[in-house]
Amino acid sequence: MKIIHKIDHFLYTIFPDITDNENIVKILEEYYTYGPYKPKVKIENGFVIVEIDIVSITSQEVDFKKAISFCENGSFSEAKPLLENLIKQNPTNSECHRIIGQIYSDEGNQEEAINSLIDALRWDSKNAYALVMMGNIFAKYKNDIETAMKYYDQALIAKPDDNITINNIGANLLQQHKFEEAKKYFHKALSLEGKYPNTHYALAMIANHEGDLNSAFYSFIQTAKYSNKNDFFYKKGIEEAYQIANEIFKEKTGKNIFRKFRVFLEQKSGVEIDIIKDETILTAAKIEFAENHDREKHIVKFKDTVPAYEHLIMHELVHLDFVLDAQEEENNLLFTTTQQHKNIFLRNIDSSLKKLKQKGISEAGINTYGSGLFSGISSLIFNAPIDLFIENLLYKEHPELRPYQFVSLMNLVQDGLKAVTDKQVLEFTPKEIISDTKIYNLVGAMQLKNLYAVDFISEYKASKIEMDTANKFYKEFLEYSEDKKPGEEYELVQHWADDLKLNDNFELIGENQYRQRSNVDSFIDDLSKNPFGTEEKDPIKEKKMETFLESQKEIGLNMAVVMFMGGALKFFEEKNKDEIKKIAFEIAMQGTQGYDPNIKNYKLSSIPNQTFSGYQILAYYYVSWSIAIPEMLGQLQLPFDEEYKLALTMFKK
Structure with a gap:
């Protein structure tokens, strides 16, 4: 067999008796002499080469595997004599020395562990597990980080592409609260494998310790993203991210995000925007466009009792931004509903309304209920597709908002889940409305999973048709989102309503056409100039x-x-x-x-x-x-x- 050592400081570390190049040959000849077999030792180009004329004893393989099996089961007392006998018969197996060194360390005998691990490295200086274990002993039991780092660095040389080995080095340093040293190895591990959740979790812990809450939040989310739903790191990543987000909320920096964006929109549109707290609104936040309310200002209303309301304000502002872009291209559309639309809807659910009457519900109560269902499904038809584009933009272009978006979307998706699983809701709501609502809400849940790993999808208990439809919708959104143009979000509003046969509930009308026809003077003037609409951009x-x-x-x-x-x-x-x-x-x-x-x-x-x-x-x-x-x-x-x-x-x- 041939053993090669590089002549450097590490050789002097594992063979401390070597004082200079003069006695390298002598020291190595003495160590590697086995019975009657004396090795040939020579130095070439900065390396010392040891050649031993010995035949490996194949009968050792059975006992070696047996010893490993004992160790895996925690039966160290049974493994130890087997390994000692193997080493006595043939000391050339580096792994035998390494494993018995691990046993000594687990028994608390760190000195003997070091001796055995040194022997393991003398027979194979690139035994990465022995190198890591030596580093661990010096870091954990000797508090000698300088020496530990020597062994860890050698492990990097021995296995430069093994992210798990490198991650384990960082983990041990992290346990010793050696944060700066640990970060070096975790970043190296991440560069080799960006989807290893253990590494992301460790970096999150370090960032949290250092007070870098945004980095900690990001790394906890990455931990969950690259874990299976039933894994420890998935649950832990979500829990920790949620706690970090709430710590970020305490810093009250969220207002700066939407205030800055408000200034941008005011300059873009030339119209002022008021942001007003209003606990009387039916939703958590809403925008009132100036032109729709005959005002000089746009108004965003919100409830500050809702967690992460800063995200909801930004959401409404981005909706305004979409409208401004579409208006610039003269292709903004308005979602309109009339009494005729409502009547069609109520006729379609007439059998459900009759059941309510049979249960003794008053006519007024039934009317209120029917109107509420119509408003609810109409809101979903219009908002569900557009919201996907808004959240996608917020995630990509406003990373500082992500902790707010994470908490807010979790709450919204859970509310959507309750709307289609609550027993009382299911009892009184028509099945087709539940199914359509479930599909729209599922698409939002898919986006939450994609952005933040939080997975509520299975809890919707969707049928195969509902799941297939939601997947189809989300895939269509992803295709549009790659190069979305102003106003294209309305195409999804129409497509999805057509697929669900909800197109009788509303009408999309060009904004310019709607406003011209709403203004008699403008309409007559337009009619006289262009009576057949051939020059009108609709x-x-x-x-x-x-x-x-x-x-x-x-x-x-x-x-x-x-x-x-x-x-x-x-x-x-x-x-x-x-x-x-x-x-x-x-x-x-x-x-x-x-x-x-x-x-x-x-x-x-x-x-x-x-x-x-x-x-x-x-x-x-x-x-x-x-x-x-x-x-x-x-x-x-x-x-x-x-x-x-x-x-x-x-x-x-």
Whole structure:
């Protein structure tokens, strides 16, 4: 066998009898002589090489494994004689010396432990476990950190890529309250493996000791993120992070975060923002946009009795920021509900309302209950998708807010959990409303798990369909979040409501269009300048047109439209140009919000006693303008040029 030692200070540490290079050969020859076998010792290029002509005794393997088994079971008294006999027969096995050294240390005999570990290192100077154990003994029992560090540094050289060995070195130093020394090893371990929870936990403990609460919070969260839910470090990471967050709250720095952001938004919008405590509001926080309340200022209202309310204020301010960005692009949408929407909703849950009546609930109570359900589901439809984008931005761009966000989101998700698992709620609430609510709330719970490792998902007891839908929604959000553009959050509002068949509960309307139609003078002025909406920038209309055009590309030549155009050509044959123009104007006026090919009950006062399908009225739209106002036909953006050519060939006399 061949043993190689580098000639450096460590060689002098494990062979203290070596005084200089002159007696290296002599000392090593004496130590490595085994029975009649004398080693060859030579020095080459800064290394001393020891060659021993000895055949390993293979019969030792059984006893060696048996000794290890005894040690693993804590039977050191049975392992010790086996190891001593093995060493007597063949001292070349470094691990035998290392294990018996561990036994001596556990027995409290540190001197004998050191002697055995030195022997282990003499036979294998890169035995990392022996090196770490030597460092541990000198740090823990000798309080000799300088010597301990020599052995730890050698362990780093022996196993430079073993994060667990390096982490264990740091852990021992941490136990000795040698924080600065420990940090060196933990950071090295983390650079090798960033997902080892033990290392994150240790760094969190050090940061907490040093008073760096934000770093401690971050590391405790990382501890939980990289642990399994049932592991010690998962539970401990969440618990400690929560305690640290509450310590941070005591410093009262949260106000500085939202005050700074408020100044930014005021400069961006040119409108002042008031932040007012109000315990009478129904939610924990809300924003009142100036233009919606005919005020000169935006107002954020909040309850300071809610934990981490600073996060909720920031949440509302970011919502305002989203609106400002969408307004800049002229594609901001308003979520509107009418009595008609509410009536449709109440009709859909009529059977549940009747059950309440049978239980003796008053008509007023039932009305209040139904209105509350409508408000609640409407709020979820609009806010759940947008909230995901807001929280994502807060997490990425405002790391100083994370302790507040962590506590606040935990409370919100737990409230959402209660809303779909409380027995009383389940008894009276329609199953479809519970299911839809559960899906929306599950998506929020998925984000909490993704950001902060806190996992409430299984507690929702969702069905496979509910879980699949929530996963689909969250995946769609993640795809959008990679490069979200202003106003795109409204697409998820609509998509998810469509998937859950909740689109009868509301309408998304372009803000500019809504405000123009709310102001009579403005509406009339706009109507006189642009009577058919061809120059009006309407995000809803543009999106519908984009979708429609894409669908037409897939269809190719639409024969249904060709046939409807044939009917229109025949109908207009008997009309003069002014009559056709009147019909064209009415179709255009009615179509300012766009026509849906799937709707089949359009009516026109200029063509009484007739009901039009979506494609039929689009055909009449195209043909009437082509005949009466051909110079403006291109502005309609109707993709039926080829259909019209074919219709002229087939039906024009």
